[in-house]
Amino acid sequence: MTQLSPPFVVIAVVLLIGLTQRIYAMLSDRRDPLRRAVCVILAGLLLATVAQLFSDPVDRATGVVHFGATLSDAGAMIAACAGRLFLVHVDRARPEVGNRGLRCYASLAAALAAAAALFLLFPPQPGQRAPVYVAVYIAYIANVLIPAWRLGVRYSRRTGRPFLRVGLRVIAAGGAAGLAFLLCQTVLLVTGLLDPAVTASIDAVTSGLELVTETLLLIGVTIPLWGPMLVDAVHWPADYRSYRRLRPLWLALQEAGPEFRLLPADAAAARSRWPRDIGLLLYRQVIEIRDGQLALRPYVERRVTDEALQAARRAGLPPAEAGAAVEAAAIVSGIAAKADGRVATEPAGPGRGAHEDGLAAETAWLRSVARAFARSPIVAAAARNAAAPV
Known part of the structure; x- marks a missing residue:
């Protein structure tokens, strides 16, 4: 991905605004696990986006090749874990969530440890698009995106809330785009081990799918919040005109x-x-x-x-x-x-x-x-x- 790519800068700004708002909302009800999960999803995506945007400066500052991209992948894995917890809370009654939640945390810790071990054992080389540790990243993210796609399609048919329905369908579309992105990552990983020159032909497609995936997931997670606000903003001028025109009649009846x-x-x-x-x-x-x-x-x-x-x-x-x-x-x-x-x-x-x-x-x-x-x-x-x- 091109450094400081404008679309990803916009996504980072939107993620920061959304995270700030969600943290404020979470503080009003700290017992709501869904709000906590959404906060962690947004925080993980923000880390992934910012680390990727500034990957070159991070690599130069630390002296470690591919360290910025590694932080970005870790942020994506954290967001995926929170997304998995979100789906667990949606799919299961609260008493059934405890053990599944612990398994989610345990699988994230194991995946991060395995990725770190592979990063140390097989250090990335300059210009290498998909180092060996990316295999763990691909497996972990795919393990979340597949049920995200499946449950998004299933529950979008059941909910009576229009914006939640749209959000679930967008999340399902983001899961499908994410799986296509992981497929490209897999191709980059295999061909990079065989012939690093081949990866350049797939790099543009991979970056495009990454942008599409992040955008769809961001919209799907946040649309239940800003969708009604957008509709209200669209209806506000007409409602305001009606309010002003009814006002004399309303005041006369109020006095009576x-x-x-x-x-x-x-x-x-x-x-x-x-x-x-x-x-x-x-x-x-x-x-x-x-x-x-x-x-x-x-x-x-x-x-x-x-x-x-x-x-x-x-x-x-x-x-x-x-x-x-x-x-x-x-x-x-x-x-x-x-x-x-x-x-x-x-x-x-x-x-x-x-x-x-x-x-x-x-x-x-x-x-x-x-x-x-x-x-x-x-x-x-x-x-x-x-x-x-x-």
Whole structure:
């Protein structure tokens, strides 16, 4: 691999950021073995990537040929051990993990000891791409990647969490790419012992597979964390626009019936121009607006909705806009009547029910009601009639 190769530099930076975040998350729940395993996976991959990036300076500083690459391989083996533990925790109940976990640690210690012994007995030569100790590295990593591929495919079909499903499939793809990389390493090892000149023709393919493997494994391990955050970031602008457009209607209903707040009043969040958790605030708005509408129905006279509907038809409004104008007129009339303590003598009907297609459709409907509430002349007329003396 070319020293300070930009793709591997990017991977190293992403690994460092991910490891920092995962350590912070692990400190909040140190009993979670899966979080610990992910931390060790990221730490091992970070060591492997950084040691490979700076392998030449490490070799010059230590005076040992191939020492930087050896540290990189050791980091990969540590990450593989943690990955194996991760799979054990996913595949087995917690009481069954103990002995298997000890076997994972024992096999890692034996593999590292065997690799060190071969490194000392058969020291790498300058320019040698795959020294003898790499045989241990290949065997150990393959022993992890094969079940990683198998379990990734199996559990991706069972989980109901979309980002975990994608992550497992990406891990399976990374395992397949890693096995292809190990195959190339095996070819390099065999041909290097016979004729070192042959290795140059396979070196580029090996480096490419190494990059693909690290990238896929990194994405697969971390996508359950950043996937939902990415979706939230994509949806944020649209949710924010909906939040701002529903806000006048929501505030009017809050003043009319503050007892329907789902959460305690939070002036800072309510007045914030750039709310952080916009999804929660929008969901809260929709629920509280619907609760406020239902609470006002006993104060809404049937004649108000009938007059609003007739006015909407005379104006030639499409059915959806007409329905929104009627609902907004009912809200304006109900707020005024509730404030005066006037219960309807002939209450209007229940109005439009909740949309069956979920929050997005309900939000779109309430945005049209909020637009009519703020701008419709039909609603303005209903407000004037409600304010007129009886």
